[in-house]
Amino acid sequence: MKKSLIIASGLALTMSAAAMVAEAQQVGQRPVQLAQAPAAPPAGASPTFDAVRQRGFVQCGTNTGLAGFARPNAQGVWEGLDVDVCRAVAAAMFGDATKVRYTPLTAQQRFTALQSGEVDVLSRNTTWSFQRDVQLGLDFVAVNFYDGQGFMVPRRLNVRSARELNGATVCVQPGTTTELNLADYFRANRMQFTPVVIERLEEVTQAYLAGRCDVYTTDVSGLAATRSSQVPNPNDHVILPEVISKEPLGPAVRHGDQRWADVVRWSFYAMLEAEELGLTSQNIDQNMNSTNPAIQRFVGATGDFGRMLGIDNRWSYNIIKQVGNYGESYQRNVAPLGIERSVNRLWRDGGLMYAPPLR
């Protein structure tokens, strides 16, 4: 009798932790007033927006350290394509791209961290998939990198195609779409494999390099990042030609907080739009007095897009001035890894990057 009481109260306590976090982030309780003038967004309709504004910085969930996407540099400052999304959001919210704090998350921790309100935005090379969008209580707001899953093997194994991998031991991180695609691919091709599933990127890479596995699989960008930054001799490893899945990576926010989702989405699209308009961190000041109406709208000289979002009207100017446009971010972070821009070019250059019109 006594024992069961103790157990019950133990369960209750643990649940309380989860619930309290949830309470702090209650969503959609107050009615949204639809009849308001467009320039004045409904006050208090977005708990995350209000919380971020009050706190004075954006809490950003990132990778624990992936070259090109999210990694602290030698000075301890976070850098990368995913980091730039968070910096853009901070520039839009506060006019200061440095007002971000980072929470490095493993693949397994990331969704719980976002669901429970530990981070405001998850920008951690995360694949937008049906189940995550529909069942996990997340909303993916955009795609900031189009990727696909590949395989890396040591050159001395003399493997030329993923079809030759029957019987191989494969290193993979748990809680990823990669893990599931891997099982699917081998099953579809009637091949056997032995998985070695290790959570932290550093340790899974170490296991691959030690020869614990024949193959390391993750998104091709991740393979390239690992090969260029963590492997003693990059030429000893080859990335196989097969790309076995679609991996659209993008930032995600909690489901149901539309206004915050809008801020994150359009902060990213502003970076794309700027590239399309030819605006860079270098030339945006000269373009402040441009007669091009699209640029006038963009820098906040006309229109009130910023105020519609409930933030400074020079939000997009601040993003480009401090973070740069998407092309600049790509050149700075991803290009040094030797990853071609290919499908991540702008639509008019034959890529998939396409921002809805900013008007």
Added chain:
Amino acid sequence: MATAPRSARRPPGAGVKLSFNDPVVRAIFWQIVIVGAVGLVVWWLVGNTVRNLEARRIASGFDYFWREAGLPIGEAMIEYQPSDNYFRALVVGVLNTLRIAVVSIVLATILGTLIGVARLSRNWLVAKLASVYVETLRNLPLLLQLLFWYSVLQSLPPPREALNPLPHVYLFVRGLQMPWPQWTPELGTVLAVMGIGIVASFLVRGWAKRRQMLTGEQFPIGWTAVGLVVALPLAVFVMQGANLPLDVPTLGRFNITGGILITPEFTALLIGLVTYTAAFIAEIVRSGIQAVSHGQTEAAAALGLKRGQALRLVILPQALRVIIPPMTSQYLNVTKNSSLAVAIGYPDIVSIANTILNQTGQAIEGIGTIMAVYLTVSLSISAFMNWYNRRIALRER
């Protein structure tokens, strides 16, 4: 419970009056208040959680148990394919946890007892070495030790250059691969005979004990047991033609296949848990032996018992009474510490449940599952050890 003697203090004849000065009334009042408060908190928490899960459209319930898991698992004691459902994946995890826990508990007990006795040795060097072992191992974080052992095992050579200490035994970066007997009906018979032998040994021991009580005559029970458990099955094995086909490892394109493979993840976790826990067990054993006064040894000697008999019949039964309760908590610790497996990629229940939690997004159910598993395992160990403790407890006659 404690209210009965208090109510007896109530002056006789006085009618039952509901007064706050009455300890009985006060006790009942406070119990109602506390139960009510706990109930309210639980009600609020559950309601709030459900509301928020709904608001964010996060799925809930355990229906996902029967959906296809899709996740690959490195080592499984039962047949497992990624096309199996989540429930089976969880069972694989539970079995892996039990496997590491059971093997670690057995080995840690043996090693810990040896080191505990060594600490009391009259040989200065042996005693000091044991002390250094205990002080070093138990003062370093277990996670650090696990990572150390894992990286040591990762410095072994690749498959093509595998160490070959014995014929067909390969030691390399992916573990220790050895020949393993293939299952045959003959092997089944041998194992069955061995099982019968074990049961028979216990029966013989019971009979020998009773006879010794009655007549004082002793029976060579040790040799009888060896005969029943080892010699008899061996004889059956030889009579059937001594035919034992082995599954022998061979080098394939990527891997050495065949036989049985003990993975470095399992080995690193096992070495880490055993050496760490043995340090604590050593101290428990030492304290247990020192708790028995030296007079007992002298008394046993005076009765003419040999040293071995004195240890087995006089010292150990008394030392065990001191040893068992803290030993129980060490066994519980081993089981719980096995969850550090996540760090080095051994697929235990925490690792698998975390992955499932991540794939399905159902954190509360996932954590609930992990809690239920550990609670069940821990309470079972506890119940068994309590039973054993009662059995060896001092019987006051």
